[in-house]
Amino acid sequence: MNKQMVMDPFQNVVASGVAIGDMNKFLGTVLEKITLTLGGTFTKAMISKIELKANGKVIFETDGAKLDASNLYLGATADATVLKIDFMDRKAISANARQAGAIDLSVGSGITTLRLEITIAGATSPTLVGFCDVSPPTNDPAEQGIRGLIARRHRASYVVGAAGMFALPIPHVDPAGGGSNYRRIYFYSANMTALKTVREGVTEHELTKLQNEAAQKDNFRVPQANLIVFDPVQDGQLSGRTWDTRPAAGVRSAQYYATFSAGETIVIETEELLPYSAY
Numbered sequence: 448m449n450k451q452m453v454m455d456p457f458q459n460v461v462a463s464g465v466a467i468g469d470m471n472k473f474l475g476t477v478l479e480k481i482t483l484t485l486g487g488t489f490t491k492a493m494i495s496k497i498e499l500k501a502n503g504k505v506i507f508e509t510d511g512a513k514l515d516a517s518n519l520y521l522g523a524t525a526d527a528t529v530l531k532i533d534f535m536d537r538k539a540i541s542a543n544a545r546q547a548g549a550i551d552l553s554v555g556s557g558i559t560t561l562r563l564e565i566t567i568a569g570a571t572s573p574t575l576v577g578f579c580d581v582s583p584p585t586n587d588p589a590e591q592g593i594r595g596l597i598a599r600r601h602r603a604s605y606v607v608g609a610a611g612m613f614a615l616p617i618p619h620v621d622p623a624g625g626g627s628n629y630r631r632i633y634f635y636s637a638n639m640t641a642l643k644t645v646r647e648g649v650t651e652h653e654l655t656k657l658q659n660e661a662a663q664k665d666n667f668r669v670p671q672a673n674l675i676v677f678d679p680v681q682d683g684q685l686s687g688r689t690w691d692t693r694p695a696a697g698v699r700s701a702q703y704y705a706t707f708s709a710g711e712t713i714v715i716e717t718e719e720l721l722p723y724s725a726y
Contacts, residue, residue: 448479449582457575461567466575468563476581478550481532481563486574489567491515491530496566499532501550501558501723507532507600509716516671517633517716520663534598536630536680538667543590544685547720548598548630553584556595558723596720598630603715607638612706618717619692619726620701626693628720630685632677634705636713639675641706644690646698651690652677677703689720 452473457466470478481499485491494511509517511530518531522538539545552558567573585594601618615634619627634642642659644652654662659677660670666681680688692701 448580450476450580452579452581454481454577454579457565457577460573460575462570462573463568464566466565466567468565468577470561470563470579473561473579473581474552474558475554475584476552477584478552478561478579478581479533479535479546480580481577482579483530483532483565483575483577485528485530486576487570487572489570489573489575490527493568493570493573494530494565495568496564497532498564498566500560500562500564502560504723505601506550506597506723508602509600513633513635513714513716516635516674517631517676520633520669520671520674520676522667522669536683536685538683539680539685540683541685543593544680544683546590547593547596547685549582550597551584551594556723593720595722596628597723599717599719599721599725601717601719601726604712605715606712607707607710609710610638610708612641612643612704615703615705615715617703617715619719620703622692622694622698622701625725626691626696626698626701627717627725628693628696629677629690629717630680630720631718632690632703633716633718634675634677634713635673635716636675636705636707636711637673638707638709638711639705639713640708642675642677643704643706644677645700645702645704646690646692647700652679675705
């Protein structure tokens with residue numbers, strides 16, 4: 448962070464509708480974090496959708512309650528009126544690992560417009576303001592490998608019909624479609640009891656929910672109710688830790704399996720380190 452700059456006023460902050468935040472004033476910087484403050488009777492649970500759009504393309508999508516739960520898992524302080532969209536990994540142990548994911552908005556990035564859309568459902572006299580942590584672009588050779596990577600967040604839902612183990616439709620997971628580079632995957636589920644990842648036919652992670660959370664606590668994560676996180680970078684390191692399913696990484700097959708104690712509908716949200724041009 449070099450500067451903390453107030454966002455331009457949101458437009459259409461109404462009881463039910465889409466509030467629009469024009470973020471073009473930040474073009475030319477590196478966007479590290481967005482901090483939103485909610486007022487009136489406006490709560491995070493009333494944010495039914497958050498979309499950050501670059502050149503009209505959605506590069507980050509979630510909702511208020513799910514974003515808050517994932518922030519708390521990462522160790523954020525609970526605050527009923529403050530919601531943060533953080534593209535960096537604050538607890539990573541190297542400068543590059545911390546900085547990876549911040550959005551390069553310099554001229555060479557190809558991003559010419561940036562807009563944040565907040566869908567509000569059922570608030571009374573809501574207010575919404577924000578500010579951003581930004582830094583200047585750098586030509587530091589040490590950052591060349593991460594500068595083009597954005598912490599993109601994409602989501603999917605899946606209906607689990609009954610108890611059992613199922614392959615889950617993780618966004619962009621299939622190498623045949625291009626694959627992806629996952630920093631974390633969030634599963635909003637009440638009934639998931641175990642997880643397993645497989646690449647190239649080799650099982651790499653196979654843990655019960657209890658075992659998964661025990662490992663995360665060792666790394667100062669804070670497990671949340673109804674949230675299971677696949678977190679290959681939980682030890683604060685990035686290089687060689689992300690779950691990469693791209694053919695460029697030599698991967699031809701990748702699957703994610705989960706076991707459930709009962710049927711339910713789950714939401715999957717990915718945290719992917721990808722360039723703007725992907726997908």
